[in-house]
Amino acid sequence: MNTDAQGDGRHSAAAGEPPPAGPCSRALWRGVIAVSLLGTIAAGVWMRWAMTGATTLPVPFDHLRHAHSHLGYFGLLFPLAWIGWRGAGARVPGAAALVAYALCTAVASVGFVRSGYGVVAIAGCTLVSGFWLWSAAALVGRMPRLQDPLGAVPLGVVASLACVPPIALFLRSDPALAHGFVATFLSGLLLVVIVPSTLAGCRISAGPWPFLLVAGCLGALHLGVAPHPVTQVGLFAYAGLLLAPVLAKQLPAHARVVWALVAAGLAAMAIGLIPPTRAVGLGAIHFLILGPVMATLAPRWMRRPPPAWAWWCGHATWGFMSAALVAQGFVPAPWTWTAAAIGGTAAALWWAVVLASQVSHPWRVAATQTGSRTTDR
Helix, strand or coil, rough: CCCCCCCCCCCHHHCCCCCCCCHHHHHHHHHHHHHHHHHHHHHHHHHHHHHCCCCCCCCCHHHHHHHHHHHHHHHHHHHHHHHHHHHCCCCCCCCCHHHHHHHHHHHHHHHHHHHCHHHHHHHHHHHHHHHHHHHHCCCCCHHHCCCCCCCCCCCHHHHHHCCCHHHHHHHHHHHHHHHHHHHHHHHHHHHHHHHHHHHHHCCCEECCCHHHHHHHHHHHHHHCCCCHHEEEEHHHHHHHCCCCHHHCCCHHHHHHHHHHHHHHHHEEEEEHCCCHHHHHHHHHHHHHHHHHHHHHHHHHHCCCCCCCCHHHHHHHHHHHHHHHHCCCCCCCHHHHHHHHHHHHHHHHHHHHHHCCCCCCCCCHHHHHHHCCCCCCC
């Protein structure tokens, strides 16, 4: 494992540099990510409180759940991945392509809210998948660079999308099997597309990318449709590869700590200390996205990244929420649902304050007092 820091090695050096370079384009990228983030979190918090009985939903719960997860992956995670590609010097979609992609994401999300896996949602998802494949094709030329994490992404996208036909095939005839493929699909996107893109954005290598790809695919199968001793070994190996960002000195301490927690959690699931149940998987996915991925890539799309103390507070909120989600798999008690809703609300408030700080800068005084270095462009 090795790292290759950019510039002066400071994590904040890339702050305020979402692709591409023009001011209007930067605002577009920030807008797409911010709207997707707020929409995803709002839907999640609404669902969590509805599960406690404190509120009701105007649409079927499953419809909102599908919209929540797809908006998060389509509108938030893939644009973040593209920003990671930009940080590694790879080509990313331009402004026109991003607008078209955002419209497809909106169509899919609205389709899920209105009718679940209906014609509109499927059409939107199909177009989004086409954007993924088109953009990933630009990375094929990087595959000979074995130490480049982006080498895993083209095959990672294809491997993840291979789960979609079985989902459609078994959704009504065998819902349990279909949900297993859904878990594999979501885990695969995280482990072999989003995480490699995140590492590449900070010039961090976890070793030869074929190892990352194989371990990630096996890990996704273990967390989803195929828990087996072989896939178990793959998940454990993947947890070991995540020591790369833990040891990366160009990342701030809070980011390295949450990467370490994710690596430890995946290892615990791999060796059987924590069962890879649906509740555990939900907690792990939420923490991985809100913790390491966002903490590593957020300074690259924000004009004014939060200082370290604010990140520690944020990690505490989604850590609390994720722990409550995991607890639901062990403790069948109403308090776990309430705790998850409270943690989700706290995370939503944290992000609302952070996004508001992109307009007015509440961190300026604290950053000056602590000697933190922020970028305000």
